[in-house]
Amino acid sequence: MAEWLDHLRVLNGAAENTVKAYATDITGYLAFMAQHRGGAEGLAALITLPHADLRAWMAHERARGVGARSLARALSAVKGFTGWLAERDGADATAVLSTRSPKFRRKLPRPLAVDAARAMIGTVGEQGAEDWISARDQAVVTLLYGCGLRISEALGLTGAAHPLPDTLRITGKGGKERLVPVLPVARSAVARYAALCPFDLAAGEPLFRGARGGALNPRQIALVMEKARNQLGLPATATPHAMRHSFATHLLNAGGDLRAIQELLGHASLSTTQAYTAVDTARLMEVYARAHPRA
Known part of the structure; x- marks a missing residue:
């Protein structure tokens, strides 16, 4: 994960606040999966997680009060991390990458007259x-x-x-x-x-x-x-x-x-x-x- 975060920071020019937010998202995601699946697993299992496990994680996040917008960002982090792992290891992460983000209504700017x-x-x-x-x-x-x-x-x-x-x-x-x-x-x-x-x-x-x-x-x-x-x-x-x-x-x-x-x-x-x-x-x-x- 640290290697992926460095990749975001150096090659993608991600802001430090973005990197910190993604680190928090991924850490929470990995902790949930370890508990949900009965223990930590290897990278291959993480890359090929089925839709049902992703949906369970998303449901858990919503149940603890995470809003749709924040969950969409967290899912984006999960997809980015998983996609990077899959590309590096030559694996297929279709199930994770095809998971749909929760819909949310973007807040419109409120300008003054x-x-x-x-x-x-x-x-x-x-x-x-x-x-x-x-x-x-x-x-x-x-x-x-x-x-x-x-x-x-x-x-x-x-x-x-x-x-x-x-x-x-x-x-x-x-x-x-x-x-x-x-x-x-x-x-x-x-x-x-x-x-x-x-x-x-x-x-x-x-x-x-x-x-x-x-x-x-x-x-x-x-x-x-x-x-x-x-x-x-x-x-x-x-x-x-x-x-x-x-x-x-x-x-x-x-x-x-x-x-x-x-x-x-x-x-x-x-x-x-x-x-x-x-x-x-x-x-x-x-x-x-x-x-x-x-x-």
């Missing part, structure tokens, strides 16, 4: 106990909406990124790099924060600092946005990640190309980005249901 996104940025800039903290929070949220960054990506910037260039090189999930254009408003927001910040923003140090000078905790941005959304009467879905969703949705609504938006977001698969078209369709159907004259 354009006016709400702007109001959020403005309100966040009025919450801090000190001017530099208000400027910091506003700069971070502006980057989330203006550049479509994940909160981890924004807070991962170092002093070397200031002043912001016309294009940022961002390293996202799985070590995947992408280029992100920087809007003048985002550059100005970061410049204002940097001018007010009482700490030395050295090239190798975090760009965004906490009140005591350490790296800014993402929870602080979540809290300031929670306070702002309560003031603005926005739903609980108005989170830091919702600003990234809003970036993508508003670009799409303005005629942006889906492939280009995929690149800007750093999505490995176009199907992930296509969730934003589902958001647009869902909104269209809501308007239709609300406005269409019915007998």
Whole structure:
């Protein structure tokens, strides 16, 4: 299993969190199979497990409260591991690899309206106990909406990124790099924060600092946005990640190309980005249901 995880990490470029999740999934799967089948067995038996054993494991997982989405991920890990073993040993893993994943409904992104996104940025800039903290929070949220960054990506910037260039090189999930254009408003927001910040923003140090000078905790941005959304009467879905969703949705609504938006977001698969078209369709159907004259 360790060898397979190294394969994922090195050759497939899997993120460390993904590798850890898969390790947990496979460890639980192997423990169940050992108990279910009366003891640990060799690799050949693991590769050729029948459908009935896979279904028993899936039923066990659901019974202990694992959701369909999490189970689908765990099954994906099992298939990946088993397929890798089968290819290495020249065995047939058809029964395992053909097992169907549980169906689940993908959660649609919950973007803010354009006016709400702007109001959020403005309100966040009025919450801090000190001017530099208000400027910091506003700069971070502006980057989330203006550049479509994940909160981890924004807070991962170092002093070397200031002043912001016309294009940022961002390293996202799985070590995947992408280029992100920087809007003048985002550059100005970061410049204002940097001018007010009482700490030395050295090239190798975090760009965004906490009140005591350490790296800014993402929870602080979540809290300031929670306070702002309560003031603005926005739903609980108005989170830091919702600003990234809003970036993508508003670009799409303005005629942006889906492939280009995929690149800007750093999505490995176009199907992930296509969730934003589902958001647009869902909104269209809501308007239709609300406005269409019915007998």
